[in-house]
Amino acid sequence: MAEDEYKDYLAARVLTENKPVTYRLLSRALKVNVNVAKWMLFDFQQKQNAKKPNSVHATYLISGTKRRTQHTNGVNDRDGMDTAMRSSPFMSSMPEAEERTEEPVKTTTIALVREEELEKTRGEFQKEASIHIYSLEPGPIENLNVLSSCNHEMAIDHADPMEQWRTYGSIHNPYIKRRTAKYTPLTSSLNSNAIAKHVATPPVKPDAMAQAKESEKPVLSRKGSGVENTSGRSTPQPAASTSTLKRSDSKSGIKKDKTAGDIFKSFAKSKSKPKEAEKPQESASAPIEDAMQGMSEDDGDADDEPEVKVDEEKNEAARKVREERTERLRKMMEDDDEDMPDAPTGTELQAEATTLGTPDAIEPAEGESIVTIQNGRRRGRRRVMKKKKVKDEDGYLVTKEEATWESFSEDEPEPKKLKPAPTKQASTAKGKAAGKKGQGSIASFFKKA
Amino acid sequence: MARKSRVATPAAVGASKVQHLHNRNFKTSPPPSPGLPYLSMEPPDGDMLKGAPFGDAPYIPSRNPSAYSPLHTFELPKGTDKHYGQQYADMYFLRLALLRKAVKQKAEDAWSDFELGQEKASFVERVLDVRQGQLCWIVGTVYMEMALKPNVLDDISKEHWIAAPPPRETYVSSGGQDEMMLEDESGRLRVTGESLNSHYVTGCVLAALGTEQADGTFQVIATQYADLPRQPQRWEREDSALSRAKKPKPKRERAGKLAIISGLEITGVDDDELSLDLLLEYLTGEATGPPTQTEAAQITRLIIAGDSLSHASPILSREDFAIKKSKSKHYGYDASAYNASPAERFDTFLSDLLPTLPITLLPGASDPANVALPQQPLHTALFPKARLYAEPPAKSNETIHGLDTVTNPWDGDIEGYRVLGTGGQTVGDLLKYVDEVESLEVMEMMLRWRCIAPTAPDTLWCYPFQDDDPLLLKDCPHIYFAGCQDTFGKRVIEGPAGQKVLLVSVPKFRTTGLVVLVDLESWEVELVEVGVVQPQPAS
Structure with a gap:
């Protein structure tokens, strides 16, 4: 072999x-x-x-x-520091051996x-x-x-x-003899740490996968290719955002061969992962209805394919929503920006999606994250909503949201339960707006403005 | 593994090709000259320049066990039992009290019938009782008054300095105004004499024969010291333990080799990595071909004798301190200045080595241990990976097969022989007192004075021992090594009662690339030099 x-x-x-x-x-x-x-x-x-x-x-x-090189003691002349061998012994009364002719070592x-x-x-x-x-x-x-x-x-x-x-x-x-560590082996070096973190691919439960596939079938049949299948690596979608593509790339690279070179490469890549992962989450605040508009998009390059039809009404709504969000962001900036970096998890989004009255679009069951806890590490996959931006035929930018699977491991915090207060506020303000609550960040605000 | 069965035939087919490659790439061998054993190419073959088919990897024998039983002579009491309130004067008192009997005995044997001009030499109990013109001999502790020797009183008054004096390479001043004195409980006596010049240092106990001159100095004719103490038999401790337990003596295999290195001085930066890698690969038996690998398999224990990390001492040297001070103005401990990479690198080195070789680790001057002798073992918490090979400190204070972090100085039995070793500070400090003396001679004299750190506590930091001084030699070792020396050296010395001691001065690996191997059966000493031939600039 x-x-x-x-x-x-x-x-x-x-x-x-x-x-x-x-x-x-x-x-x-x-x-x-x-x-x-x-x-x-x-x-x-x-x-x-x-x-x-x-x-x-x-x-x-x-x-x-x-x-x-010389027949003299090969040791002393090695470093050129010939210490003078004193002819007289160190101590007069020392029981000195006969003049030692030091045999070469x-x-x-x-x-x-x-x-x-x-x-x-x-x-x-x-x-x-x-x-x-x-x-x-x-x-x-x-x-x-x-x-x-x-x-x-x-x-x-x-x-x-x-x-x-x-x-x-x-x-x-x-x-x-070697003891077995009672604690999880702490790999101290940075490299190994990073490798351990990123090599850890979550064990995907087969039944969960099947479930996910099944649940998306009706969607597909109803809307054609309307909603992306996002069940992760097993069926990689070309339409998935580039960041997810890259990630799955590097992961499979690790899996294929464990040579260090690849690991290093992937390490270098995955270093930028947090940023990449954050971006879609931050911007994943598109109104759900937009996502549900049968926008189809076959290949990665979204801007080249503006064959998306969105009716004026919805566009208006989206704009309204955007304005509203701007307003809310401003408010958030003023009082408390503490919870902003918290990325919304699939569960939250899922729950919100169902409240919006489009229950058939996404099955609530599949939104759960699959978590395994191993050696005190949480790893698993969860479903998150990612936002995509497409330009429609009128030249408007339309955002749509789609569910994607992403894997996570222990370094990410336990998904925080949403604070009740903002939920209330958002839902009372407008039913539709619920989908975006807690997701905005200042960065995306500025990007859009 | 499935390949195994298929090797036989392709080997024959590929033979001609291998031969061809071999001829092209291997220098044609000169005819073996009679004196030199010429490299034989019989299997196991060291010539690894051969191509496919590969066949099976050559067989390399396993290591033998290392019969190892450390002593805990130099372990200090733990925690609050360790006191620093005592006076150092007690150490000198204790040293003289413990050694006086042996020195006096030696002097009596030598001088009891010594006559000089019809005057018989007599013993005078106290140095101050010596009368002018009387031929007598006295016993006392040497004290050297040297202009360049660091003085604690200078340290106290150093606020008045404009600039600190540079650290001394030697304490010997060129003008020759250094004075030597002999002291006991009663007082000090200035001594002079030809035989004394640069032969004794502060702290050693000796007997001196001579007369007091008109100016009050004691003119010395001859001196005597305690000489080597009793030497235990090989396997003495093990055998007596076995006979107490009424067990038969086991049949012991031929002992392997002991590898000693010192001065790795790991910095954690990349440029010293390669020789460290080569050292590791040699010791694990991965590098080189089967002949050398088989030799490496005879090593049954590695001793790291100090200075494994560079600049890791908790107390900065004068230069390091000056550098740090000039760089930043921080109050208290600056956590950001801590660099973990040397310790991590060393941990990796140890943990890569430990599955195949047991290690005894002595701290040295630049290691993160306490700075006063005896230095206590490096804590295994420094080595998160390698510590798995050490017994938990709570359970046992020694590890037989694995990583044993020990004191400096350290003694113990390896393959039945008593081994005493230091990280080299004692030798280094003593060398500052004398001119033109090698490490080996210093080591020999330490044993003969029965004091392995005579200059402590004068110029060498030391724990203030009160009731017992472990730095005094009670049993004569068989092997005495000192790490972190400038050059390699070895010598066998003999004592009055037939004691034989192998002295080894271990050079720094960082500067010399040398590993010392001691065959514990024949006491043969070998060197392994690990190095890189630096690329010549392309011409």
């Missing part, structure tokens, strides 16, 4: 991504013995350079005994060397115990320290560290 996998991996890493790879990284990525990984590196280097000379550059690790040298200096360095060795390729990289590297980054990239193997010798071939010590 690993026979060809390593070629693909190395080709992708070295030739495509232009990144160095060490035998250790390779062994961790493919789960092979480190010594086999060294052979793989050599094999790959030979074949690539046979195809195209100098396409792959190597560093070597030599171990052995170096030739002594056996020294094994382990040297990492680029292929440019390989021949010269090998010449310095009197006896070469072993040699292997340490790393491959697309071209000569100026600073060998970049190789240590490979070790940072090594995917954190959550398997029992006491069993890793079987896979990777480090020296086995059967006597070491």
